[in-house]
Amino acid sequence: MISSDMKLSIIIPFYNVEEWISDCLNSLIPINDELIEIILVNDGSTDNTRAIAETYRHLFFNFLIHDQANGGLSRGRNVGLKIAKGEYVYFIDSDDYLIPKEFIHFFNKASELQVDIAIGNGMHLIENRLEGILKKSKINKKIGLVDGPNFYLLTNSKNEFHIGVWSRVYKKSFLNKNLLEFLPGVIHEDEEWGPKVFSLAEKVVYLDNYFYVYRHRLGSITKNTKHKYMNPKSIFCFFEIINSLKCFLIEKTLSSKQKKVVLHSVHKCLMEILKREFYFKKNKIPDVKLTKDQENQLKILVREMDFTLFQRISIHRMILKIRLADLFN
Numbered sequence: 001m002i003s004s005d006m007k008l009s010i011i012i013p014f015y016n017v018e019e020w021i022s023d024c025l026n027s028l029i030p031i032n033d034e035l036i037e038i039i040l041v042n043d044g045s046t047d048n049t050r051a052i053a054e055t056y057r058h059l060f061f062n063f064l065i066h067d068q069a070n071g072g073l074s075r076g077r078n079v080g081l082k083i084a085k086g087e088y089v090y091f092i093d094s095d096d097y098l099i100p101k102e103f104i105h106f107f108n109k110a111s112e113l114q115v116d117i118a119i120g121n122g123m124h125l126i127e128n129r130l131e132g133i134l135k136k137s138k139i140n141k142k143i144g145l146v147d148g149p150n151f152y153l154l155t156n157s158k159n160e161f162h163i164g165v166w167s168r169v170y171k172k173s174f175l176n177k178n179l180l181e182f183l184p185g186v187i188h189e190d191e192e193w194g195p196k197v198f199s200l201a202e203k204v205v206y207l208d209n210y211f212y213v214y215r216h217r218l219g220s221i222t223k224n225t226k227h228k229y230m231n232p233k234s235i236f237c238f239f240e241i242i243n244s245l246k247c248f249l250i251e252k253t254l255s256s257k258q259k260k261v262v263l264h265s266v267h268k269c270l271m272e273i274l275k276r277e278f279y280f281k282k283n284k285i286p287d288v289k290l291t292k293d294q295e296n297q298l299k300i301l302v303r304e305m306d307f308t309l310f311q312r313i314s315i316h317r318m319i320l321k322i323r324l325a326d327l328f329n
Contacts, residue, residue, distance in 0.1 A: 007035040009086030013076025014094035015043040030100035044070030074182035102211035116174040116201040122212030140206035148201030186237040195265035281325035
């Protein structure tokens with residue numbers, strides 16, 4: 001029976017990852033504990049992933065499986081959040097895995113500090129080789145215990161912030177109090193989740209543990225190079241994320257520093273849209289481009305949002321590049 005004093009809920013949505021799911025679940029066995037639950041959310045898999053997960057459920061009492069119709073990663077994470085009984089929650093991508101000893105050190109320290117968010121680090125796995133760290137951590141190491149807005153703004157200013165949900169554990173009471181959940185139906189969902197949680201967190205710490213192994217594989221939702229600019233859904237999703245963050249700004253009573261966090265992300269998403277439009281123009285790809293309605297949305301966004309002068313300059317420079325590319329092509 002799972003304890004009511006659960007320390008940690010590990011949430012793993014999965015869809016058709018039969019080749020990699022065992023690596024992920026095997027990495028959790030050494031951290032197996034009666035005060036840790038592993039919530040596997042089957043997002044309508046059609047291969048053998050569900051059957052593989054079932055073998056672990058039979059072997060370990062705290063491996064739980066929840067089945068749902070295919071609805072995407074965000075819905076799977078949200079379902080896991082509703083089920084989770086742990087004081088802290090942690091999300092793993094089902095094709096990645098943990099370094100157990102490092103994760104145990106990381107989580108024990110985070111739990112001891114009683115932070116809203118604890119951030120760790122990881123490594124790339126490329127063709128079965130571990131290659132370096134996922135992100136720099138010089139500034140991260142120096143920050144210490146701070147609030148979320150300060151951590152977000154400082155690490156972004158030094159290009160040391162990583163948006164991935166996998167790098168962090170979250171205190172569940174903090175998420176519940178602020179009604180935080182993932183935006184369903186989009187890719188790049190971490191871009192919407194990150195600024196919300198960091199703008200509201202009161203206690204954040206970086207711990208220099210390299211516990212995560214991030215697998216690069218062909219065909220993943222976001223882990224291949226073709227995806228970045230060629231997926232038409234990408235632009236739509238960035239618009240959805242921007243609209244969600246605009247609503248967040250309206251609904252929440254935020255300080256000026258908290259607003260800077262959200263505006264930073266809005267600007268980033270806007271720039272990602274413009275970079276894709278520039279790519280389409282430069283490479284003469286007519287079938288994937290902004291619609292007139294989307295162009296109008298961008299104009300309104302640039303006019304209405306309280307961007308900094310530097311952010312406005314970067315936006316207008318990219319717009320100029322798009323116009324020149326269109327002119328000379």
